[in-house]
Amino acid sequence: MLELRLVQGSLLKKVLESVKDLVNDANFDCSATGFSLQAMDSSHVALVALLLRSEGFEHYRCDRNISMGMNLGNMAKMLKCAGNDDIITIKADDGSDTVTFMFESPTQDKIADFEMKLMDIDSEHLGIPEAEYHAIVRMPSAEFCRICKDLSSIGDTVVISVTKEGVKFSTRGDIGTANIVCRQNTTVDKPEEATVIEMNEPVSLTFALRYLNSFTKASPLSNTVTISLSSELPVVVEYKIAEMGYVRFYLAPKIEEDEEETKP
Amino acid sequence: MADIETLGIVDEIQVLVSDKLQVVSYKWLSRNFLVSSDSAKRLLQEFVEKHGDGLEVVYSLSGWMKDNPSTYHIRLVSTPNLAVLWQVVATIIKAQAANFYAEAKKEFSDDCSVQVYSVQACIPKDPVALWNAEFVQAEELFRQPLSVDNCLLDNRFCGVSNPFVQRNGGGTIPSTTTVPQVKSEALGLRKSNCTAQVQPEQKKVQLPSPSASESRGTSGPGEGSKLVADKHKVAQLPAAKKAVQSDKSSSKNGWSLANMWGRVPTKPKVDNVSASTSDATPNPAGLSLWLFGNAAQVCAPERVEDRISDDDDQQVNIRRTSNGEGNRKRRVIFDFSDEEDEFEDAVNLASPDPPKQKSIIGSKQTPSSPELENQEVKKVKEADSKSHEQERKPLSTSEPKKSEIISEHAGLKNATVKDEVAAAAPISPKRRKVLKTRIDERGREVTEVVWEGEDTETKADGNTMKKTDNNPANSTGDRPPITKKSPALGSTAPTNQAGKAGNKKAGTKDPKQGNILSFFKKA
Numbered sequence: 001m002l003e004l005r006l007v008q009g010s011l012l013k014k015v016l017e018s019v020k021d022l023v024n025d026a027n028f029d030c031s032a033t034g035f036s037l038q039a040m041d042s043s044h045v046a047l048v049a050l051l052l053r054s055e056g057f058e059h060y061r062c063d064r065n066i067s068m069g070m071n072l073g074n075m076a077k078m079l080k081c082a083g084n085d086d087i088i089t090i091k092a093d094d095g096s097d098t099v100t101f102m103f104e105s106p107t108q109d110k111i112a113d114f115e116m117k118l119m120d121i122d123s124e125h126l127g128i129p130e131a132e133y134h135a136i137v138r139m140p141s142a143e144f145c146r147i148c149k150d151l152s153s154i155g156d157t158v159v160i161s162v163t164k165e166g167v168k169f170s171t172r173g174d175i176g177t178a179n180i181v182c183r184q185n186t187t188v189d190k191p192e193e194a195t196v197i198e199m200n201e202p203v204s205l206t207f208a209l210r211y212l213n214s215f216t217k218a219s220p221l222s223n224t225v226t227i228s229l230s231s232e233l234p235v236v237v238e239y240k241i242a243e244m245g246y247v248r249f250y251l252a253p254k255i256e257e258d259e260e261e262t263k264p
Numbered sequence: 265m266a267d268i269e270t271l272g273i274v275d276e277i278q279v280l281v282s283d284k285l286q287v288v289s290y291k292w293l294s295r296n297f298l299v300s301s302d303s304a305k306r307l308l309q310e311f312v313e314k315h316g317d318g319l320e321v322v323y324s325l326s327g328w329m330k331d332n333p334s335t336y337h338i339r340l341v342s343t344p345n346l347a348v349l350w351q352v353v354a355t356i357i358k359a360q361a362a363n364f365y366a367e368a369k370k371e372f373s374d375d376c377s378v379q380v381y382s383v384q385a386c387i388p389k390d391p392v393a394l395w396n397a398e399f400v401q402a403e404e405l406f407r408q409p410l411s412v413d414n415c416l417l418d419n420r421f422c423g424v425s426n427p428f429v430q431r432n433g434g435g436t437i438p439s440t441t442t443v444p445q446v447k448s449e450a451l452g453l454r455k456s457n458c459t460a461q462v463q464p465e466q467k468k469v470q471l472p473s474p475s476a477s478e479s480r481g482t483s484g485p486g487e488g489s490k491l492v493a494d495k496h497k498v499a500q501l502p503a504a505k506k507a508v509q510s511d512k513s514s515s516k517n518g519w520s521l522a523n524m525w526g527r528v529p530t531k532p533k534v535d536n537v538s539a540s541t542s543d544a545t546p547n548p549a550g551l552s553l554w555l556f557g558n559a560a561q562v563c564a565p566e567r568v569e570d571r572i573s574d575d576d577d578q579q580v581n582i583r584r585t586s587n588g589e590g591n592r593k594r595r596v597i598f599d600f601s602d603e604e605d606e607f608e609d610a611v612n613l614a615s616p617d618p619p620k621q622k623s624i625i626g627s628k629q630t631p632s633s634p635e636l637e638n639q640e641v642k643k644v645k646e647a648d649s650k651s652h653e654q655e656r657k658p659l660s661t662s663e664p665k666k667s668e669i670i671s672e673h674a675g676l677k678n679a680t681v682k683d684e685v686a687a688a689a690p691i692s693p694k695r696r697k698v699l700k701t702r703i704d705e706r707g708r709e710v711t712e713v714v715w716e717g718e719d720t721e722t723k724a725d726g727n728t729m730k731k732t733d734n735n736p737a738n739s740t741g742d743r744p745p746i747t748k749k750s751p752a753l754g755s756t757a758p759t760n761q762a763g764k765a766g767n768k769k770a771g772t773k774d775p776k777q778g779n780i781l782s783f784f785k786k787a
Contacts, residue, residue, distance in 0.1 A: 040780055040781075043777075044779050044780050044781050045777055045778070045779060045780055046780060047780045047784065124786045124787075125786065125787040126780075126781075126784035126785065126786055126787055127784060127785050127786070127787035128784050208774070208777060233783060234778075234780060234783050234784075250780060250783075250784070251780075252777065252778030252779055252780045252782070252783060253778050254774070254776045254777050254778060255776040255777075255778065
């Protein structure tokens with residue numbers, strides 16, 4: 001028996017909107033700690049890790065660990081039927097092949113039940129080790145979203161370089177090149193508008209903008225985004241979900257051009 | 265004959281122990297080469313005497329304890345000072361678990377026997393590793409269908425006979441008198457203890473040539489030198505191999521997460537625990553049962569179908585020894601393919617068949633068979649895209665008029681080429697198959713069948729191999745199956761080719777894009 005009641009139902013809607021374009025089908029894992037998802041995109045280049053901790057739910061009942069395979073597109077369709085202020089309850093019985101989403105309007109005068117079929121998804125859970133990153137950039141999520149969108153109109157890939165001066169996003173395309181530098185900036189009125197750069201050593205990595213643009217669909221979840229870079233690891237783009245958890249996107253970097261040329 | 269055969273096995277042991285780092289126990293040896301366990305022990309002893317330097321030897325001591333003469337003990341000890349590493353105690357009369365460890369350090373009485381249990385490059389940290397190889401082997405043998413005759417299913421080497429099990433291994437054991445007798449009194453002692461023992465070894469053994477293993481692999485005799493040993497090696501090495509692959513992918517990608525975290529190595533499907541426990545469990549049924557391994561405890565089929573292949577095996581052996589013994593060489597095949605699910609990176613040190621003259625002649629007589637024609641057409645199609653590669657190859661410049669059929673990765677191809685059969689009169693003036701032997705850059709001999717004739721521009725590369733593998737007249741058919749997985753599928757080809765292939769195929773697939781799976785291991 002599974003019953004999760006989320007007062008801020010819009011969170012779940014936003015989560016689904018942020019993930020559904022990247023991943024088609026995924027297993028939601030429910031345990032005593034929370035409601036989580038880990039899935040790779042179909043090309044195995046990016047990985048999404050979602051966690052909604054149990055404490056974030058008004059009511060959280062999960063008798064035993066359960067994994068529910070869902071088509072995220074279909075789930076998003078159903079969640080779209082929920083109002084932004086609705087309370088969403090996720091219910092599933094043991095051994096059932098369906099999951100029920102219940103939407104209650106804030107005034108309790110409308111209650112909707114949506115039952116969705118579950119699916120068997122063969123997914124491999126990847127172990128993601130805790131790692132020390134060479135550089136961690138925290139910046140407004142809207143800013144990051146804007147940068148990715150702008151650069152993708154020029155080129156396909158972005159080189160993210162973190163130095164003492166700041167973080168530089170650069171791209172190159174048929175029509176020309178573009179560089180955007182964001183300096184560390186902590187002297188702002190609102191803390192969420194700060195750009196904070198923690199750097200242990202300079203990093204420069206190349207990523208496909210297509211994926212980064214997809215990640216920025218999670219911007220509504222959080223005002224800030226944290227980008228963690230290491231020269232030997234995938235970048236982590238993390239959107240914190242207030243008091244509940246996070247959505248983390250991992251993206252494998254592209255191979256540097258010069259290294260490519262040195263190959264036989 | 266016996267001399268030659270046992271020499272072959274000793275060489276084989278050398279390869280297994282020093283190159284493949286396998287633990288070679290007498291049980292494994294016995295099953296793999298179809299020799300009796302006594303012979304296997306003697307072979308190991310002989311091997312230790314000849315090549316034992318730098319290797320670790322585990323001896324099995326067996327006898328009665330001084331202080332507890334009613335209990336027969338067997339204990340495995342390692343070389344240096346016969347220090348007690350592990351003890352495995354089998355009791356025949358009484359099994360009292362409390363006794364086991366208390367008596368560990370006490371001496372055996374004088375008449376204990378010392379036999380070589382296993383030979384390995386180093387003493388494994390986990391004693392279970394001692395049983396790994398033989399356990400995998402036993403599993404494999406038992407997994408074979410009942411119709412296949414193997415030494416475990418017909419209980420051939422077991423000291424305890426069973427009227428329901430027909431033993432029908434047909435060969436005769438070669439005389440072991442040429443092998444130094446080691447502690448024969450110890451054997452006698454053991455046998456006198458197990459009076460129920462018959463001596464099946466004396467009749468049931470086939471010719472213990474190294475090639476005997478051919479007939480026992482699951483592949484059957486037809487598939488050539490797919491040694492059982494290879495399987496074990498593969499089973500034991502996946503972790504190492506994965507690591508190598510990670511390195512490879514990193515070199516390709518410039519760098520890779522795999523360097524940091526790697527992937528979870530595929531665990532060998534060996535139930536170590538069950539292997540060790542069943543071995544260590546006192547077996548009231550008899551010492552010999554224990555001696556011959558847990559495998560022997562599994563019920564053998566009541567009747568195994570009559571063996572047909574016995575004669576074939578012998579013929580194979582005889583033929584090989586007659587025409588192949590002289591020029592048998594070890595061949596190492598490296599494959600730099602990037603395919604992830606293969607074990608292609610393992611170094612194969614199997615002894616290959618000698619080049620078969622017969623098959624070459626046969627192929628010459630049918631150069632225009634539809635199959636070959638087909639193959640040619642395919643290769644011609646490929647030819648255009650391979651032009652870059654051609655330029656790089658010394659082969660193509662020195663001998664512009666031929667197409668090769670090879671099994672090695674293209675990258676290995678350089679170095680000297682000598683024609684072995686070039687002088688042979690071609691039946692078809694246009695095209696013929698030629699056997700070429702050359703020394704590759706690593707100093708190994710590579711033998712390949714190549715086309716020589718009009719269809720010249722068709723150059724070999726990794727991709728041709730896949731098709732030519734099906735060609736029975738090809739010498740690659742005799743190679744271990746690992747090489748069959750070597751075709752370079754775009755990713756291993758030189759960069760410009762890879763790019764082309766990628767563009768042709770999908771357009772969306774970016775060869776430069778890293779894969780998340782190379783960074784995160786599967787949980």
